[in-house]
Amino acid sequence: MQTHEARLAALRDELKRRELDGFVVPLCDEHMSEYVGAYAQRLEWLTGFGGSAGSAIVLTSKEGGNGAAIFTDGRYTLQVREQVDGKLWDYVGVPATSPADWLARNVKAGQRIGFDPWLHAHGQAQQLKKAVEKKGATLVAVADNPIDAVWQDRPEPSAAAAVPHPDDLAGKASSAKREDVAAWLEENDADAVVITALDSIAWLFNLRGKDVDRTPVALSFAVVKRDGSAELFIAPEKVDGELKQHLGNHVALRPRLDFEGALADYAGKTVAVDPVRGVEAIFAALNAAGATIVKATDPVVLPKAVKNEAEKAGHRSAQSRDGAAVSRFLHWLSNDAPQGKVDELSAAAKLRGFREETGQLRDLSFDTISGSGPNGASPHYRVSEQSNRALEPNSVYLVDSGGQYPDGTTDITRTIWVGPDAPPQEIRERFTRVLKGHIALDRAVFPEGTTGHQIDVLARQYLWETGLDYAHGTGHGVGSYLAVHEGPQNISTRAVDQALIAGMICSNEPAYYKAGEYGIRIENLVLVEERAIEGAENAMLGFETLTFVPIDRTLIELSLLTDAEIAWMDAYHARVREIVAPQLSGEDLAWLEAQTAPLG
Structure with missing residues (x-):
């Protein structure tokens, strides 16, 4: 097995053979997915980094450093240093320094920097192009990825079958969803729209798949036309008679490998493409065909985020089961x-086993973050045989996990004190400040038009009082038996224009991490709902809590909670008993009642 040093050297040799002076390596696939199939894990293969967000740049010259940089955000500050050799790679934090910024400082006039146009969104490619051209260098779109040329045992893309997602769980037929997209095309005076995001395709066509671990999607591209008909580009071996019948006569099935060539059919047409989710290769193919491109946000993204009544009911059912x-897991752990x-x-x-015993689990919704002591201080820690630690007595254990069920996707974090002694005062105080922020956000009432950015401070305020914070967002959207991280909404310090809308599901997960010692995070999912307030002069919104699992009472410093916060805790735990207790018995039930x- 090649070392990561040997892999980096092999890539540099390949770049020199192609007369390239560097290459940009994102962590994504042809669909700009967050989680990707094994065949697309080029960044991990090259560097050893196992996080879900990051990128790298390799130069053939090592002047002024390693000549290679890996870019990660604050979630992975610790993890990247544990997994990636600092003698080979420079660690670069984003967004403070973007890959384009780094290139602008490190490329030289006349150099040729390669990139794979199937792995960069149009907007990203333009940023890179501008950065290198400013230095007199050239950004070169490669015909095939040079990493694939040196990755000798690279897996093939999944051949798993795509399957129908029942309309009673989807809440709306695919034909009706396509009619909505057709109306959007009419409004935007476009002939067709290219849909590239795998979760958008899965939602739009009411299908699911097994091509990406943890996200039930099928590798495919789609084009929806102004008359509501569509072309679905998917490998033929993934389609059976049941799926064909489900899709109907107005969806033409074509091989996924034909997608790029089929874009030539849109010569003289006006075609909408999302510049964030659509890769540069699609823009290049449409331009070459003579199509007029309209840059517009994927019209599926917002309807997918605003759950209908069937999707809401499914989520509640999945959350209850989960x-x-x-x-049961927390009782066993205690x-x-x-x-x-x-x-x-x-x-x-063990946690996966309890979920499997429900008989409804299709997959986890992400790799379980199971972090004991100092490992819990890495927000997106992924346990391995090498990093595995015992849950030592008198330590903090953080477990962030979720399940994929046919009726919903779950995501929950609990922080547990592993006794038998009482937790130290510092840990209790910091846990309680995180809890206060969680409660404040859960109880928030806000006018329509409010963004997640505007309310993020509610979750951080009690940490800020003592000079503490956390380096990740407070909330992300969640799909319906789809991606556990779903846009366009979020709750974070990063400004996003998208307002919170009734029907959206978000996580509520304030946190605190003490490097080298422990991590604390409390996460529930919440549903944005309308709030009727007597005398209100504005339409108001709030949150319905969806996740019901006990919060570790041994970690709470009661003196820091107000009467209203104690009342929230008692009401929350009463709902946990109401929803979960009927599903338990014996010692599990007794434990739940005590907790x-x-x-x-």
């Missing part, structure tokens, strides 16, 4: 962990 499984019988891997496996008793 809450019982996680509660018995075995203080005895030193549990490590991070066995805990994650959800009033705090006072």
Whole structure:
């Protein structure tokens, strides 16, 4: 097996053979997905970095440093240093320094920097192009990826079948969804729209797949036309008679490999493409064909984010089922962990086992973050055989996990004190400040038109009071048996124009991390809902809590909670009992009743 040093050297040799002076390596696939199939894990293969967001740039020359940089955000500050060799790679934090910024400082006049046009969004490619041309260098679109040329055992893309997603769970037929897209095309005076995001395609056509771990999507591209008909580009072996019948006569099935060539059919047509989700190769092909391109946000993104009544009901059902499984896990953990019988891997496996016992689990919604002690201080930690730690007595354990069920996608984080002694005062205080922020956001009432950016401070305020913070967003959207991270909404310090709309699902996950010691995060999912307020002069919104699992009461410093916050905790735990208790029995039920008793 090649070392990462040998892989980097092989890539440099390949770049020199192609007369390239550098190459940009994103972590994505042809659909700009967050989670990608094994065949597209080029960044991890090259560097060893196992996070879900990052990129790298390799130069053939090592002048002024390693000549190679890996770019990650604050979620991965610790993880990237643990997984990626600092003797080979420079660590660069984004957004403070973007890949385009780094290129502008490191390329020289006359150099040729390669990029794969199937792995960069149009907007990203334009930023890179501008940066290198400013230095007199050239950005070169490669015909085939040079990493693939040196990755000898690269997996093939998944051949798993695509399957129909029932209309009773989807809440709306695919034909009706396509009619909405056709109306959007009419409004925007366009003949067709290219849909590239895998979760958009899955939602639009009411289909699901197994081509990407943790996200039930099928590798495909789609073009929807102004008359509501569509072309779906998908490998023929993934389609059977049932799916054909489900899609109907107005969806033409074509091989996925024909997609690029088929764009030539739109010569003289006006075609909408999302510059954030559509890769540069699509723009290049349409331009070459003589199409007029309209840059517009994928018209599926917002309808997908605003759940209909069937999707809401499905989420509530999935959350109830998942809450019982996680509660059983926490009871098991309370018995075995203080005895030193549990490590991070066995805990994650046990949690998956409880979910599987529901008989409804299709997959996890992401790799379980099972972090004991200092490992929990890495927000997106991924346990491995090498990093696996025991859950030591008298330590903090953070577990962030979720399941994919046919009726909904779950995502929950709980922070647990592994006894038997009482937690130290510092840990109790910091946990409680995180909890206060969680409660403040959960209780928020805000006018229509409010963005997540505007309310993010509610979750951070109690940490800020003591000079503390966390380097990630407070909330992300969640799909319906789809991607666990879903836009366009979010709750974070990063300004996003998208307002929160009734029907959107978000996470509520304030946190605190003490590097080298422990991590704290409390996460529930919430549904944006309309709020009727007597005398209100504005249409108002709030949150319906969806996740029901006990919050570790041993970590709470009661003196820091107000009467209103204690009342919220007691009401929340009463709802946990109401929803979860009927699904438990025996010692599991007794444990739940003790954990959800009033705090006072």
